[in-house]
Amino acid sequence: MNALIELGLQVPVRLDSTLCSRFRSTKSECAACAAVCPAPGAVRLGDGAGNNGAEINAACVGCGACVSACPNGAIRLLEDDQRVAERIAQKVLAGDVFRFACNRAKGRAEMVLPCLSRLTEALVLEPIRRGAQRVDLCAPDCSGCGLRKTAQQWERTLAFSQALCESAGLGVARISSVRVEVGNAEEIRLPARMPNSRRRLFGAIAERLKSGGDAPPLETEVVEEAEAFREIVQRHSENSKRTDLLGVLDALPGLSVTSKEVSTAGIPLAQLEVDQRCVACNVCETLCPTGALTHREEGGNYALDFDAAQCTGCRVCELACYHQALHLRETVDLSLLFQRSRVTLISAALSTCQGCGERILGTASAFCPACQVSGDRRDSVARRFFSGGN
């Protein structure tokens, strides 16, 4: 019985803080997860001061809207995208229509989900990759649903998937949404019946209680307090959501990439520009959640490389840059996701500061601007204020 209670109390999602924009930089005002979460109080965002990260608690209903909304793939459901993709692959009939439906939709569908907001772009495109002719998202009017706050999310996912489909040269019409009546959706079962998994679950619990006696130990999260924040942000986790999407995009049948410029607003993709104000402080590289920015130092030369396919447009780099050297372009070319080209944003000669020993982008003086200003300021501020009066 304990096992069942534990299952019930488990938060159905896992949040990897190292991928969360808010956790990495207090400048980030990302609220993608909180904006779509239908459960009041399930997502708690930090206050922008010392602790800014997001937190998901047991009020979570497991609809998966935040999984789809988080651009960095920081949130994962216990049934992860990989497993859902496998389930989709099993049910696809080549050349046929694949229907996703929510629980409230009337009719039959290949896959019934608690809420369509669970779908990520990779999952929407998965049936096409497996040979389906069309993908339909069947849902009744969301305004009457308890999870209605998530409607914006699946509509955004649909729009982005359609744009990707168009950029892949497959046409917008391959993915569409279908308004259906309210009812009880029925999932089309596989011809070969799977073993009854529920019976197996209860059987397994009974077996364990009989043999072991003790309930399995509660899965406790490993809290690494010893590791400093500085070391955590130096690490860059893989954005599995983006890896999945890139994998699906690569394998789309009949791929003929055309360039398609779209506005970056509401799209987890961006192109960056760096101007001459850059001082090679590497803050953008350190704080980038997905590791889209990397720097190279070769023979006294500094170069900042940018991988557009990994960029999620979270704007952490732009907001964190004190010198305002880094900017997001207003439009982005969707074909970048297919090309995987690394571009060098800035390349300039480095010199070493005599004061602090830090590497800085070429200056005429032997001291870096930061050393110059902090040394001079103490002196000049006091001098300006107290001299003359006495």
Added chain:
Amino acid sequence: MSEYSPIVPREAIERSFAKQGPKQYTLWVDIEHCIGCNACTIACKAENNTPVGVDYNRVIEIEEGDFRDASKTPNVGVTFVPMPCMHCGQPACLAACPVGAITKRKEDGIVLINKDKCIGCRYCAWACPYGAPQFNAEAKIMEKCTLCVHRVEKGLQPACVTTCPAKVRFFGELNELTMVMREKRAKGVSISVGGADTKPSVRYTSK
């Protein structure tokens, strides 16, 4: 502060605190009587074990007077201005930090850099108009005057205050200090800078 004037009853002082907002512990430097011995600088270096080039506190010497014009009196003078962190009400460093490593403590208003969080980007040094944050090149992080928070938490005064041989440094809660200094007919000024006002809390008494 232990020296209370008998004229202002302690209760009145305490009542005045109650009305005020959050507490702000700070320094008060009487630069009229500062002898420029730099004992505070050395005490600070010893107390905080800072490497060469990292000074939480530095004494600025301002020399005045002009001998070039023979018709005028030279009017020479020298003023010593010790410059610690101003523990501002609205710290520019806090606003600039991209990772939230700098905090202003609610209980005593001390501005601190969290050494675990600091990524050593030096944005605070760029932002601070007083040049207070210092880059520790060995540890690759920023450091600055902590108002000897480790001593204050034990009920002691900062090292620079206890060391000062001329007894021109005072430490305490800002309202309390203002009360005490008012008894001495001393008027405090804070160093203002052009541009954005960061509301520095350190007070100076000049002539």
